[in-house]
Structure formats: C-alpha cells, structure tokens
Amino acid sequence: MAKTDWKAEAKTLKKKLNKAKARLDTAPVATTAKVKTVSPLAPKNGFPALPDIAGVEFAAVEAGVRYAGRTDVTLIRLAGGTAVAGVFTRSSTRSASVLDCQAKLKVDVPRGAGAAILVNSGNSNAFTGRAGVRSVEAVTGAVASAMDLPQSRVFSSSTGVIGEPLPHDRIVAKVNDLVTGLDPRGIEMAARAIMTTDTFPKGASAIVQGEGGEIRIAGIAKGSGMIAPDMATMLVYIFTDAKIAPARLQAMLSRQVDNTFNAITVDSDTSTSDSLILAATGKSAAAEVKAGPVAAAFEAALKGVMLDLAQQVVKDGEGATKFVEVRVTRAATPEDAHRVAMAIANSPLVKTAIAGEDPNWGRIVMAVGKSGAAADRDKLKISLGDMVLAEKGWRSPSYSEEDAAAYMKRDELVLTVDLGMGRAARTVWTCDLTHRYIDINADYRS
Amino acid sequence: MAKTDWKAEAKTLKKKLNKAKARLDTAPVATTAKVKTVSPLAPKNGFPALPDIAGVEFAAVEAGVRYAGRTDVTLIRLAGGTAVAGVFTRSSTRSASVLDCQAKLKVDVPRGAGAAILVNSGNSNAFTGRAGVRSVEAVTGAVASAMDLPQSRVFSSSTGVIGEPLPHDRIVAKVNDLVTGLDPRGIEMAARAIMTTDTFPKGASAIVQGEGGEIRIAGIAKGSGMIAPDMATMLVYIFTDAKIAPARLQAMLSRQVDNTFNAITVDSDTSTSDSLILAATGKSAAAEVKAGPVAAAFEAALKGVMLDLAQQVVKDGEGATKFVEVRVTRAATPEDAHRVAMAIANSPLVKTAIAGEDPNWGRIVMAVGKSGAAADRDKLKISLGDMVLAEKGWRSPSYSEEDAAAYMKRDELVLTVDLGMGRAARTVWTCDLTHRYIDINADYRS
Numbered sequence: 001m002a003k004t005d006w007k008a009e010a011k012t013l014k015k016k017l018n019k020a021k022a023r024l025d026t027a028p029v030a031t032t033a034k035v036k037t038v039s040p041l042a043p044k045n046g047f048p049a050l051p052d053i054a055g056v057e058f059a060a061v062e063a064g065v066r067y068a069g070r071t072d073v074t075l076i077r078l079a080g081g082t083a084v085a086g087v088f089t090r091s092s093t094r095s096a097s098v099l100d101c102q103a104k105l106k107v108d109v110p111r112g113a114g115a116a117i118l119v120n121s122g123n124s125n126a127f128t129g130r131a132g133v134r135s136v137e138a139v140t141g142a143v144a145s146a147m148d149l150p151q152s153r154v155f156s157s158s159t160g161v162i163g164e165p166l167p168h169d170r171i172v173a174k175v176n177d178l179v180t181g182l183d184p185r186g187i188e189m190a191a192r193a194i195m196t197t198d199t200f201p202k203g204a205s206a207i208v209q210g211e212g213g214e215i216r217i218a219g220i221a222k223g224s225g226m227i228a229p230d231m232a233t234m235l236v237y238i239f240t241d242a243k244i245a246p247a248r249l250q251a252m253l254s255r256q257v258d259n260t261f262n263a264i265t266v267d268s269d270t271s272t273s274d275s276l277i278l279a280a281t282g283k284s285a286a287a288e289v290k291a292g293p294v295a296a297a298f299e300a301a302l303k304g305v306m307l308d309l310a311q312q313v314v315k316d317g318e319g320a321t322k323f324v325e326v327r328v329t330r331a332a333t334p335e336d337a338h339r340v341a342m343a344i345a346n347s348p349l350v351k352t353a354i355a356g357e358d359p360n361w362g363r364i365v366m367a368v369g370k371s372g373a374a375a376d377r378d379k380l381k382i383s384l385g386d387m388v389l390a391e392k393g394w395r396s397p398s399y400s401e402e403d404a405a406a407y408m409k410r411d412e413l414v415l416t417v418d419l420g421m422g423r424a425a426r427t428v429w430t431c432d433l434t435h436r437y438i439d440i441n442a443d444y445r446s
Numbered sequence: 447m448a449k450t451d452w453k454a455e456a457k458t459l460k461k462k463l464n465k466a467k468a469r470l471d472t473a474p475v476a477t478t479a480k481v482k483t484v485s486p487l488a489p490k491n492g493f494p495a496l497p498d499i500a501g502v503e504f505a506a507v508e509a510g511v512r513y514a515g516r517t518d519v520t521l522i523r524l525a526g527g528t529a530v531a532g533v534f535t536r537s538s539t540r541s542a543s544v545l546d547c548q549a550k551l552k553v554d555v556p557r558g559a560g561a562a563i564l565v566n567s568g569n570s571n572a573f574t575g576r577a578g579v580r581s582v583e584a585v586t587g588a589v590a591s592a593m594d595l596p597q598s599r600v601f602s603s604s605t606g607v608i609g610e611p612l613p614h615d616r617i618v619a620k621v622n623d624l625v626t627g628l629d630p631r632g633i634e635m636a637a638r639a640i641m642t643t644d645t646f647p648k649g650a651s652a653i654v655q656g657e658g659g660e661i662r663i664a665g666i667a668k669g670s671g672m673i674a675p676d677m678a679t680m681l682v683y684i685f686t687d688a689k690i691a692p693a694r695l696q697a698m699l700s701r702q703v704d705n706t707f708n709a710i711t712v713d714s715d716t717s718t719s720d721s722l723i724l725a726a727t728g729k730s731a732a733a734e735v736k737a738g739p740v741a742a743a744f745e746a747a748l749k750g751v752m753l754d755l756a757q758q759v760v761k762d763g764e765g766a767t768k769f770v771e772v773r774v775t776r777a778a779t780p781e782d783a784h785r786v787a788m789a790i791a792n793s794p795l796v797k798t799a800i801a802g803e804d805p806n807w808g809r810i811v812m813a814v815g816k817s818g819a820a821a822d823r824d825k826l827k828i829s830l831g832d833m834v835l836a837e838k839g840w841r842s843p844s845y846s847e848e849d850a851a852a853y854m855k856r857d858e859l860v861l862t863v864d865l866g867m868g869r870a871a872r873t874v875w876t877c878d879l880t881h882r883y884i885d886i887n888a889d890y891r892s
Contacts, residue, residue: 091815369537442802
C-alpha cells in the first residue's frame with residue numbers, strides 16, 4: 001500500500017473546503033417558507049366532532065383516477081325522502097357534472113326516492129366535450145343501478161386536471177365496493193377523501209331546537225387545493241336531518257350563499273367545477289321546518305355552517321399565512337359595497353402588503369379608487385382592527401405606525417373601509433398573497 | 447516551530463468539508479432569480495436615439511424629495527403656441543396633481559402662451575387632503591412665476607409614497623436651477639429622472655411626412671416601478687412639433703389610448719396618479735395637421751409611439767420575465783372581447799403558469815368562463831403562437847405537449863382565444879407573475 005501523503009491530502013481538502021465555503025456564501029437566501037403540511041391558519045384542534053345525520057352514509061375508495069395510493073372516489077347515500085338543493089359555479093365553461101347536477105335539480109321527483117352523490121378527485125371532467133357527458137352518464141348510471149335509485153337522483157362532482165378524458169371505467173368498477181362500505185359515521189373519512197391538495201379536512205356543524213326534537217346540520221368542504229396542479233375547485237356538501245320542502249331548502253341556500261361562499265376569494269379566479277349540495281333527510285323527530293321562528297333559527301344555523309366552511313376554505317387558500325376580513329360600510333349601494341370589498345380583497349398589492357405585514361393603507365386607498373364605486377377622498381375612513389389609519393382625506397392624527405405594524409403580525413386581520421356615502425355594507429374574507437402561492441402555481445404540471 | 451501533524455490536519459479538514467457539504471445539500475434551492483438591475487425584457491440596444499422636438503426643453507435636479515443622491519425633479523418647458531392634451535387615471539381617489547391637470551386642461555388659453563410640466567418622484571401627493579392642493583399650488587405657482595407663464599399652463603405630476611405631505615419647499619427651492627438648466631437635448635436625462643424603480647428608461651419616437659416638412663414625435667414613460675415601495679404609477683410625456691389644434695390633439699389622444707395604455711395590465715391594480723400628457727409645439731415646417739391623409743398618418747404614428755411606450759411599461763412590470771400578448775377574436779361584443787382579454791391577462795393562475803413555462807390551457811378556459819362574457823365551450827379555440835391547443839370542446843388533436851412546452855420558454859408569447867361568437871376583437875398585453883413581484887411588494891416599506 002502506498003504511503004498516504006497527508007500534507008498533499010490536507011492541501012486538496014483545504015482547497016475543496018474553500019470552494020464549498022464560497023458556494024455557501026453565494027447560496028440563495030431562503031425566500032420561501034418550507035413546504036408546510038398544514039396551513040398555519042388551520043383549526044388548532046383538528047377536525048371537529050360532527051354529529052351523525054340520520055339518513056346519510058359515506059364511503060370512500062381508491063380508484064386510481066389519476067394517482068395511486070389515495071382515496072379518490074367518495075359515495076354519499078341519502079335516505080328516501082331527502083330534499084336536495086344546490087348552488088354551482090357561474091362559469092360559462094362549467095364542467096359536465098355541474099351541468100348534469102343543475103339539470104337534475106330542476107326535475108321534480110317523488111318525495112320517497114333516496115338520492116346519492118358521487119365525488120371523484122384527480123380529474124375535473126371539464127372541457128372534455130361530448131366524452132365528458134358520456135362519463136357523467138356512466139358513473140351516475142352505475143350508482144343508480146347499484147343502489148336502485150332513479151338516475152335523476154344521482155349527483156356527481158369531479159375535481160382535478162381539466163381537458164383530460166375522465167377514466168370513468170375505473171370509477172364504475174368500484175361502485176359495488178363503495179355501496180358495501182357505506183357507513184353512517186364516515187363523514188370525516190369523506191372530508192378527507194374529497195381533499196386534493198387541501199392541507200386539512202374541513203367540517204362544521206350546528207344543532208337547532210325544532211318543534212318536538214333537535215335538528216342537526218353537518219357539512220364538509222374542500223377548497224383551494226390543486227391536483228396536477230390545476231384549478232382550485234371548491235366542493236361543499238351539507239347534510240341535515242330537517243324535514244323541509246325542497247323549494248324552501250333551495251331558497252334558504254340561495255339566500256345564504258351570498259354572504260358566505262360568494263363573499264370569499266383567494267385569488268379572484270373561479271373554478272369551472274365549484275359545487276355546493278345541501279341535502280335534508282327529514283329523519284329528525286322535529287316537525288317540518290316551515291315559516292316562523294324555527295325556520296329562522298334553522299336558516300341562521302345553516303348560514304353559520306356555510307360561513308364556517310367558507311372561512312376554512314380561505315384559511316387553506318394556496319400559500320395563505322393571514323386570514324383577512326374586509327368590511328366595507330356606508331357605501332352608496334350594495335353593489336358599490338361589494339365592488340370595493342372585492343377590489344381590496346383581490347388586489348395583489350394589498351395582498352402582498354399583508355403578506356409582508358406592512359400596514360400600507362395607501363394601497364387600500366388605491367383599491368377603493370380603482371373599484372369604480374362612488375367614493376369621496378374626504379369622506380373615506382380606513383381602519384385596521386380598532387385603529388383608524390386614515391380619515392378626512394389624510395392620515396389619521398391618531399395613527400401610530402408602530403401599533404399598526406404590531407397589529408399586522410396577527411394571523412387574523414380586520415380591515416374596515418367606511419365610505420361615508422350611504423347605508424350599504426359588505427363583508428368578505430380573503431388571505432394574503434405569498435411566495436408559496438407562486439410555488440404551488442408556477443410549477444410545471446407533474 | 448512545532449511540526450505540523452498533516453494527518454490530523456487532513457482529518458479536521460475532512461470533517462469541516464463534510465459539514466460544509468451537508469450544509470450545501472440543505473441550502474434552499476433558488477426560487478427567485480437574482481435581483482437584476484435591468485429587466486430581462488428591456489430593449490437590447492438600450493435607450494433609443496430620439497429626435498429633438500423643436501420647442502421642448504428639459505432639466506432635472508436633485509431636490510431630496512424623499513431620497514438623497516438622485517435626480518428627483520424634472521422640468522419640461524414647452525414653447526409659446528404649444529397645444530396640450532392629456533389623459534389621466536379614472537381612480538376616484540386620484541392625486542391632487544392629477545385633479546389640477548384635469549382642471550387646467552379644461553381652461554381655454556391664448557394660443558401664444560407657452561407651458562411647462564414639473565414632475566417629482568419620491569412622493570405622490572395623493573391622499574394628502576387640503577395640504578396636497580396647497581402643494582400643487584406652490585410648485586406650479588413657483589414655476590409660473592420663474593418662467594413668466596400663466597399658472598393655468600403649468601402642469602405637474604407626482605409619484606411615490608402616498609399619504610405623506612409633499613415637502614414642496616424643497617422643490618420650490620430648486621425651480622431657478624431647473625430653469626437655468628433647461629436643455630433641448632435633455633430628453634434621455636428626463637426619461638431617467640422620472641424613473642422610480644423602473645429598471646430601464648423608456649423612450650420611443652416616430653417621424654411623419656407632413657405637407658412642407660417632417661413632423662416629429664418623441665415620448666418618454668415611467669412604469670411599474672415603486673418608491674418606498676408603494677403603488678406603481680405610470681407617467682407618460684409625449685412631444686411633437688406638429689401644428690395642430692388642441693381639440694384635435696385631445697381627440698386623437700383619447701381615441702388612441704384605448705388600444706395602447708388602456709390595453710396593458712401588470713397586476714390589475716390602478717394607480718391614483720397615472721398621467722399622460724401630449725404636447726404639440728407647432729414648430730415643424732409642415733402645414734397644420736387637419737383632417738386628411740397627413741392627419742391619419744400622424745395619428746397612426748402617435749399610436750405607434752404610445753403602443754411602444756405602453757409595451758415597454760409592461761416589459762418593465764414588477765418581476766416580469768415574460769411579455770404576453772393576449773388576443774381575443776370573434777367575441778359577441780367589444781365589451782365581451784375586453785372582459786375575456788383582461789380576465790386572462792389578470793388571472794393569477796394564468797400568470798403563474800406562464801412564469802412556470804407551463805402551457806396550462808385549462809387555466810385559460812377557466813378565465814374565459816369567469817369573465818362573464820358570452821362563451822360556448824364547443825366554439826372556443828385556444829392557440830399558443832400558431833399552435834391550436836384546444837378546440838371544439840376538447841384538446842386539439844394536433845396538440846403536442848412538447849411543442850407547447852418549448853414555445854413557453856420564449857421571452858415573448860402570443861395567446862389567442864377565438865370565441866367563435868361574433869366579430870369583436872381585443873388585444874391586450876401583460877407579463878407573468880413571479881416570486882420577484884412578491885419580493886418587491888411584500889417588503890416592509892423602508
């Protein structure tokens with residue numbers, strides 16, 4: 001064995017070490033937080049305990065729609081007599097399953113028929129032409145046949161990559177397994193199975209005192225996660241054991257969606273697949289919900305569940321680190337209030353300032369100005385929490401940069417814009433715009 | 447001297463080297479390009495040679511409005527007989543100087559009077575209440591007095607931080623130096639002095655053959671840069687030696703702004719200070735521009751200069767690495783064409799896909815769907831350059847992921863959406879959404 005020349009070896013190592021040090025010196029500074037498994041805004045106590053809703057059962061299986069090794073198809077069985085209501089994306093390029101749900105909800109069905117909802121992730125079946133319609137026919141037909149339901153009572157949702165044919169045979173092949181696996185206590189499993197790149201499962205519930213018994217409401221949602229990655233799609237399913245006429249249920253849902261799911265925004269983009277289905281099984285011991293105080297209490301509880309789920313969707317917005325409530329008050333009209341609120345909530349400059357914990361109220365002034373709503377510089381008042389930042393056309397005399405900067409460090413912020421023009425108000429919820437949003441969305445589809 | 451134990455030394459070095467290697471392995475991956483002094487989309491040959499415009503002189507000084515060590519106040523003198531036209535931000539919270547310019551442009555002035563434009567950076571004098579109005583009075587009054595002009599012919603622009611009182615005394619103190627320094631060849635100096643965090647000065651020009659002589663047009667612009675950082679403000683000044691009536695000049699400007707400066711977007715946010723002033727000195731030997739072929743040629747050349755400057759503003763958009771032309775054709779109405787084009791150009795999901803060089807046409811389908819414009823999935827055709835990506839409600843049979851991905855690597859992209867609904871068209875220009883945009887805008891104001 002040749003004798004080692006330790007001096008030469010030391011010299012070589014020294015050179016290598018210097019090179020490595022030089023590379024370390026020029027290595028990029030971390031500009032993005034490490035990929036987190038769970039949003040920093042997720043509920044601290046995990047998935048909530050949800051009450052079982054009599055007449056609702058859940059199952060989930062792995063069908064390999066796009067990826068292996070995860071549950072990607074969910075079946076929900078709704079007992080005979082269930083009333084179903086729904087609201088859907090207004091996109092003019094909405095998916096085949098959305099169009100199918102909308103058509104089915106217009107059909108009058110015998111009160112006694114049950115219903116089912118089938119959800120797949122991995123493929124949105126959007127922009128898939130006539131083949132997309134055939135896929136919806138295939139999966140809803142298979143469920144109808146396996147469960148002995150009219151096909152007009154089988155609803156479906158798809159979320160995932162768009163423009164790719166849905167491999168519906170893989171789903172159809174699993175329908176019997178799904179039916180066999182139905183479980184009345186499976187709501188959390190369903191909340192997990194509909195997730196795409198959501199970082200936590202989303203659930204919310206309420207119990208209302210009806211006449212002769214309690215009425216339960218429980219809902220699940222998936223939000224701004226992505227598959228592929230592709231569009232963020234919101235899917236929401238809410239269940240109640242209330243006895244209620246379908247038309248009344250639909251009316252309540254349509255009324256409450258405006259101040260809940262239509263009052264949130266992550267990035268101003270609208271999915272082709274957003275769907276919310278509300279099902280009332282009628283299995284509660286309470287009397288039928290008609291007009292009156294019980295109906296009002298039920299609608300308020302329903303709104304609470306919807307708002308909770310909607311806010312969880314924002315808190316799981318792509319890259320979100322801050323949850324922001326934007327309150328607009330004293331606008332000239334409701335339309336103006338909405339325009340100002342959304343102009344602020346969607347402004348990239350406002351959202352990046354929030355990410356940077358910068359109380360940059362000038363950008364809020366800018367967003368008010370660009371909204372197109374009636375505004376008067378000298379009547380505008382902008383507040384952060386309880387602190388007035390600007391009023392009477394000028395920075396507020398009570399403004400403290402230090403206090404404002406400290407407030408911006410919170411996880412949850414309230415921005416209030418008092419327009420001083422009229423009596424209309426609007427509150428919306430959004431999140432900040434961070435590097436992580438770019439990371440998630442600028443990666444080439446894998 | 448103690449004998450070196452090279453073996454021990456080598457061991458120590460080896461350990462250090464391994465540690466350094468381990469640190470290198472866990473060093474963050476570069477997610478942002480290094481801060482570049484100049485946008486990758488800047489003109490390759492630097493600032494263009496611009497023709498002198500007879501009757502226009504420029505000066506710039508350091509007044510320390512906010513920062514020391516840079517020119518921050520610019521004065522432009524316009525000879526007697528100059529016609530002035532302007533277009534301004536539609537923001538309802540526009541700045542004091544914008545409101546002042548708009549008021550002054552409504553005043554009829556004797557044809558013989560000259561005019562001046564004073565521009566400061568560092569402070570936008572927006573949302574500064576009555577003090578803001580007094581600042582505009584002070585600076586335009588000082589210029590009027592030093593140059594013996596009616597105050598109604600002294601226009602001003604301010605760009606920079608908002609909500610801070612403009613230290614107008616510092617500007618007023620420099621007016622005499624500015625007047626002394628006026629230089630007919632100073633346009634490039636002015637283009638540089640109005641820059642904020644623009645990464646390159648922007649200029650464009652044209653020469654038109656008039657009756658009896660040539661007519662020259664030269665313009666400068668500043669774009670989506672920031673001070674403080676605060677809002678991106680666009681300021682544009684265009685000069686010509688044409689003889690032309692003010693009303694005709696204004697009409698041409700108003701007509702051409704729609705397809706130039708109103709057809710660009712960086713991030714959908716609108717500044718409170720955007721201003722475009724067009725001045726015609728009448729010093730050309732050519733006959734007055736009235737109706738007819740010379741007027742048409744002049745207007746076309748003016749549009750060319752405006753479009754060139756507008757596109758340079760996009761190419762210097764915050765964090766831009768790609769310049770994107772969005773063409774919408776065969777829309778039902780011009781409003782629909784504009785809505786679709788802007789929905790695509792402002793979509794964070796489309797813009798991040800472009801940053802990631804991902805030919806993700808599904809996001810374009812989404813943007814069409816959310817725009818609210820009349821669209822039919824089966825009539826929609828989406829192209830990238832000459833490649834058809836999607837048509838007839840489905841991915842195009844000729845689609846090649848490889849070719850599309852190769853195309854996405856270009857600096858300049860053309861996206862075309864053929865709606866197949868009617869005869870209206872609209873082209874707009876935008877840039878991608880990158881980490882650098884977040885870096886620039888999420889930093890705490892320093």
